[in-house]
Amino acid sequence: MTELNTALKNCPAPAKLNLFLHVNGRRADGYHLLQTVFQLIDHGDMLHFTLRDDTALRRVTDLPGVPEESDLIIRAARLLQAEVLRRTGALPRGVNIEIDKILPMGGGVGGGSSDAATTLMALNQLWNAGLSKQELMALGLPLGADIPFFIFGETAFAEGVGEALQAVSAPECWYVVIEPGVMVPTAAIFGSEHLTRDTPLVNITDFSSHSRTSGFGKNDLQQVATKLFPPVAEAVEWLGAYGDARMTGSGACVFSAVATEADADAVLAKVPAQWTAWKAKALKQHPLIGKFSAKL
Template sequence: MTRTLHNCPAPAKLNLFLHVTGRREDGYHLLQTVFQLIDRCDTLDFELREDGLIKRGNAVPGVAESDDLTVRAAALLQSATRPSADGKPLGANIRINKCLPMGGGLGGGSSDAATTLIALNYLWQAGLSNLELMKLGVQLGADVPFFLLGENAFAEGIGEALHVLALPKRWFVVIEPGVSVPTAAIFRSADLTRDTKPVRITDFSNAPNGFGKNDLQAVAAKLFPPIAEAIKWLGKFGDARMTGSGACVFCSFESEREADRVLEQMPPQWKAWKAEALMQHPLAHLLNRNQELV
């Protein structure tokens, strides 16, 4: 049995557009979006424990161990799997090497949770299928099933109704405006429009570059002026927009050279970086194996 997995990537996502089309009676918002995986990642290390304990091996500023989505994901998977041969549940030590900012709209916490489910499903030899992992993942957050899908997707519902989507190779420049945006505050805002007309996948596929908008952007930019400043500056080079509920702002380019030219002009007050579009999750080979084990 494999005992360790090191440097497991948890990639970021960008919302190429994000429309709020309604609101359910339970308060959840109905969305349409396209999720794009990029090669900017957190990385996680996993070590098998045979005493059933799940421990986080390092501190994550502002996140208690009991609240950490990786710890919660591991516990959820543990509850859904068979115990080891001696009747004891397997455990794990988890170390998180953060690169993605919290409150940035990049899906870092959800991606960390998904990578935990993928890695421990393999490490514990649990044998859950992709679909079974996704059913667990949605209990942790609406974005988690996307990262478990392993491919770029058009999403509907609260973000859990996913349709695989082929996207072109692109490069992105991403600005971290230096603020952390609480998602709940954006969705609670009275200024948020919730009636954007639904679109079809083909509407996006026929004109993917610059399609739609992010309905959350105006609210976040009003509450957090650095977001508006970043959008205005990056907008000089293309269709700059916010991802998710913020705070990160991005613009796409056809080549790495174009992205580099923008980065060379970046004002010093912002942390900024380039990322390449991914066609599939870096751990897709483990997802495929999960499916074969069913």
């Protein structure tokens, strides 16, 4: 971090994996009730924030297919700016936001949500807004159910629509992740008549006591996604030859846990050329938590 009073550079927005994802029911408002374990990994986008001399909030990096006005980064920044105004009576200075974008859209790795969470954490620091972690989580929830997890900032057993979080331990391992080259729209998966919505509830000790937690449970969304998007099914089948392979989130990325970086490299060397693939290590904590601990 540099120029703390005017800028925050190199703020990570790490990806997440859903080690399992069960759909347990559906609320009257249409939202699905879920259980999952979110795992942060050390692969993600990088954001840079620089104060302006006015109050405008601008994303100065072009992202094809993502208009600035609808980007979760700008929407999150506006929410926090409005909250600071409400609390202090003064509108904080505007910000230029740059993003080094590597996480795929529609990949199930939480790219947009992680970017929004990093924006809330960074601007809370840059503006000296003083919101607590819990207040930032509540502020981000209306924008996306995954955003509170990234602010929570550690491996979490999640319930409800994904916002009820408890810290949980998971293996210290590496992951091989394949991007099958398709963007899976979340609404199409959750809206499918073929989606299983009655998986029995589990509890946090069921996950914690499992001898190989990376293989616990299943992803209820995978069956729907693999039928609608054959490249996802192909990636699951291929990676399954090297371990327990499954889709993360509503897709499209597919992952498998391996014990060491060398194991990950060995699998990556064999990945067919039509796919983008990468390795990542499990993270115990969001990289910004330690840097901003005095403010969160």
